[in-house]
Amino acid sequence: MVADTHAEQPALTPGSSRRTAQEPPPQAVMGLLNYITATSLDEDYAHVSEQRRRSGDVTQKRRPGTVGMAVLAVFGVLVATAAVQTSRNADQSASSRASLVSQVNARADVLDRQRTTAQELQREITALGDAQLASTTEGRSLESRLNRLGVLTGATAARGPGVQVVVDDAPGAKSPKFMVQAPDLQKLANGLWTVGAEAVAVNGQRLTSLSAIRDAGSAITANYVSLRPPYTVSAIGNPKRMGADLLDTSGGQTWATLQSFGLKFDVNTEDNMLLPAAKRVALRYAHEPERRRP
Amino acid sequence: MIAAIGLLIGVLAGLLLQPDVPIWLEPYLPIAVVAALDAVFGALRAFLDGIFDDKVFVVSFVSNVLIAALIVYLGDKLGVGGQLSTGVIVVLGIRIFSNVAAIRRHIFHA
Numbered sequence: 001m002v003a004d005t006h007a008e009q010p011a012l013t014p015g016s017s018r019r020t021a022q023e024p025p026p027q028a029v030m031g032l033l034n035y036i037t038a039t040s041l042d043e044d045y046a047h048v049s050e051q052r053r054r055s056g057d058v059t060q061k062r063r064p065g066t067v068g069m070a071v072l073a074v075f076g077v078l079v080a081t082a083a084v085q086t087s088r089n090a091d092q093s094a095s096s097r098a099s100l101v102s103q104v105n106a107r108a109d110v111l112d113r114q115r116t117t118a119q120e121l122q123r124e125i126t127a128l129g130d131a132q133l134a135s136t137t138e139g140r141s142l143e144s145r146l147n148r149l150g151v152l153t154g155a156t157a158a159r160g161p162g163v164q165v166v167v168d169d170a171p172g173a174k175s176p177k178f179m180v181q182a183p184d185l186q187k188l189a190n191g192l193w194t195v196g197a198e199a200v201a202v203n204g205q206r207l208t209s210l211s212a213i214r215d216a217g218s219a220i221t222a223n224y225v226s227l228r229p230p231y232t233v234s235a236i237g238n239p240k241r242m243g244a245d246l247l248d249t250s251g252g253q254t255w256a257t258l259q260s261f262g263l264k265f266d267v268n269t270e271d272n273m274l275l276p277a278a279k280r281v282a283l284r285y286a287h288e289p290e291r292r293r294p
Numbered sequence: 295m296i297a298a299i300g301l302l303i304g305v306l307a308g309l310l311l312q313p314d315v316p317i318w319l320e321p322y323l324p325i326a327v328v329a330a331l332d333a334v335f336g337a338l339r340a341f342l343d344g345i346f347d348d349k350v351f352v353v354s355f356v357s358n359v360l361i362a363a364l365i366v367y368l369g370d371k372l373g374v375g376g377q378l379s380t381g382v383i384v385v386l387g388i389r390i391f392s393n394v395a396a397i398r399r400h401i402f403h404a
Contacts, residue, residue: 036385040392041343042336042354049345064341068348069300071355075330076304077313078359082327084312085320 151199154208154278158199160236163243164270168230170262178261180231182215184254188233189213191251195242197235199275203227206278223279239269322363325379329362330355332386335393342400
């Protein structure tokens with residue numbers, strides 16, 4: 001097919017009667033790819049053989065001579081060198097990758113060790129602080145205040161009785177109407193706060209004053225961590241009253257409505273739950289009490 | 295025959311001597327090889343067509359290699375080395391394929 005394109009390409013067939021002298025050159029008419037294919041053989045070969053035939057040169061020098069052999073030898077050297085070079089570089093890049101991997105592993109080990117050390121030191125600091133506070137009356141009152149604030153702000157883990165609300169999408173839900181949405185979870189959490197919860201967590205994510213329950217794509221996130229249904233909202237507080245009181249809040253009423261759509265909404269009391277501490281909150285603002293200043 | 299001997303000598307010399315390519319020449323070696331390959335297949339097709347000429351072969355080989363390397367060099371300097379290399383490879387690849395197709399027809403008469 002390809003070799004015949006010379007004959008098939010109308011622009012290359014000379015002497016057509018309709019064609020004028022101003023006919024554009026073949027490369028302009030044929031399109032780039034066709035032109036490349038049609039002239040894949042260097043035109044010089046045809047040109048030189050045409051010249052030779054015209055000049056009546058009968059000494060047909062059609063075999064490669066010593067010059068051709070030399071050029072082919074150069075070509076061989078070129079190919080061999082390129083191949084050798086490539087395989088050599090491949091070895092190099094493989095070994096450098098291996099050394100990078102071992103470096104990464106070594107650094108990860110160091111990081112692990114330092115994390116452990118940091119945790120140990122943190123525990124030590126807490127223990128020393130507790131001991132310091134427990135040694136004075138003022139310190140003890142401060143400590144109890146600290147514990148209370150720690151629970152309320154989510155800085156420390158909280159343990160105690162409370163209620164556990166398990167909510168989930170309606171079975172086989174296809175439309176968002178029958179699925180738990182972030183605002184529904186927000187209303188539920190706010191309802192629990194309203195009825196006196198001291199600490200609230202959604203699927204193990206402790207809610208603080210800085211937490212957000214949001215839609216992120218198809219998932220709901222709390223503290224920027226994706227949650228998977230079913231959603232378990234745990235709240236520490238008075239287990240006898242919170243469950244009943246919750247239904248009187250607007251959040252509870254929203255969920256009563258949602259329940260009629262087939263969404264799951266179970267409230268259970270728990271005797272002892274452990275809610276984890278929220279992720280460490282970075283201290284952004286602090287000031288020394290006035291009276292301590294010199 | 296003489297061509298095959300030349301090629302063999304070249305490959306053996308390259309493998310045995312393993313010449314060190316200077317670092318500045320390294321990026322141009324692969325593209326030079328592809329350009330040389332195009333010239334060699336063109337020569338083989340011309341040989342089978344009965345219009346082979348030593349001088350044309352030498353000139354086309356040297357100019358192919360030099361121009362390909364020059365284009366890549368220029369592209370590197372202009373910051374479009376990768377794109378220009380791709381362009382050169384595409385054009386040379388098309389030429390190689392159509393030349394090989396012609397050679398195949400010569401050998402198998404199909």
